[in-house]
Amino acid sequence: IVSPEYASMLGYDPATFRETNAAWIERLHPDDREHVAAAFRDYISGNRPEYRVEFRQRTAHGEWLWIRSVGRTMARDQHGAPLRMLGTHTDISEQKAAELTARLEMVALDAAADAVVITDRNGVIHWCNPAFTTLTGYSREEALGSSPRLLSRSGAQDQAFYEEMWSTLLRGEVWRGELINRRKDQSRYVEQQTITPVSDPQ
Numbered sequence: 001i002v003s004p005e006y007a008s009m010l011g012y013d014p015a016t017f018r019e020t021n022a023a024w025i026e027r028l029h030p031d032d033r034e035h036v037a038a039a040f041r042d043y044i045s046g047n048r049p050e051y052r053v054e055f056r057q058r059t060a061h062g063e064w065l066w067i068r069s070v071g072r073t074m075a076r077d078q079h080g081a082p083l084r085m086l087g088t089h090t091d092i093s094e095q096k097a098a099e100l101t102a103r104l105e106m107v108a109l110d111a112a113a114d115a116v117v118i119t120d121r122n123g124v125i126h127w128c129n130p131a132f133t134t135l136t137g138y139s140r141e142e143a144l145g146s147s148p149r150l151l152s153r154s155g156a157q158d159q160a161f162y163e164e165m166w167s168t169l170l171r172g173e174v175w176r177g178e179l180i181n182r183r184k185d186q187s188r189y190v191e192q193q194t195i196t197p198v199s200d201p202q
Contacts, residue, residue: 010059010065027057027058028058029055029056029064031056032055032056036055039051044073050072051069051072052069052071053068054067054069055069066091066092066093066095067089068089068090069088070088070090071085071088072085072087110129110130111129116128116129116132117129117132117143123147124145125143125144125146125148127144128140135183136151136152136183136184137183137185138151138184151184152181152182152183153182154180154182154188156179157179161179165195172197172199174194174195175193175195176192176195177192177193178190179193
């Protein structure tokens, strides 16, 4: 049996929808069938504690819906073979689309010709792209966990300059300016910087 919501999620009329194992497999995306079958086999054989798998299924309208399926055995026969399973199907299409967008954005940042750095609100570097390492001479390993202040401050700007910068950022405003920084080899360079604060939901 399936719930009415199960049929509706796939675009079918719950009053007439009848699920079968063969129909369920037929609706699976061809690229997902083997790993779904392997997950089921592993669970039934006791090699994994829970049946949990993500896959695409074709809707009644011919679209592909990303689904997270979670299930567990509810009854076994006297030999331990499974008789019944209880499971859920959750539509995760929006989550998958967001993940794809995030991956595309990260690839774009990684390939950018300009140096890009992501820090926390204290200025600690969490991510930098290859252009940053080329510009500064520091490896990604050297940069992560450090801060631009420690890596590249040249002394050409006074403390008031940086106080104004951070005051702007902590107000949630974009800071733009030109400053002189230094590379790992201590050579100096002039840089035009744009720093954009990213806010959490609060």
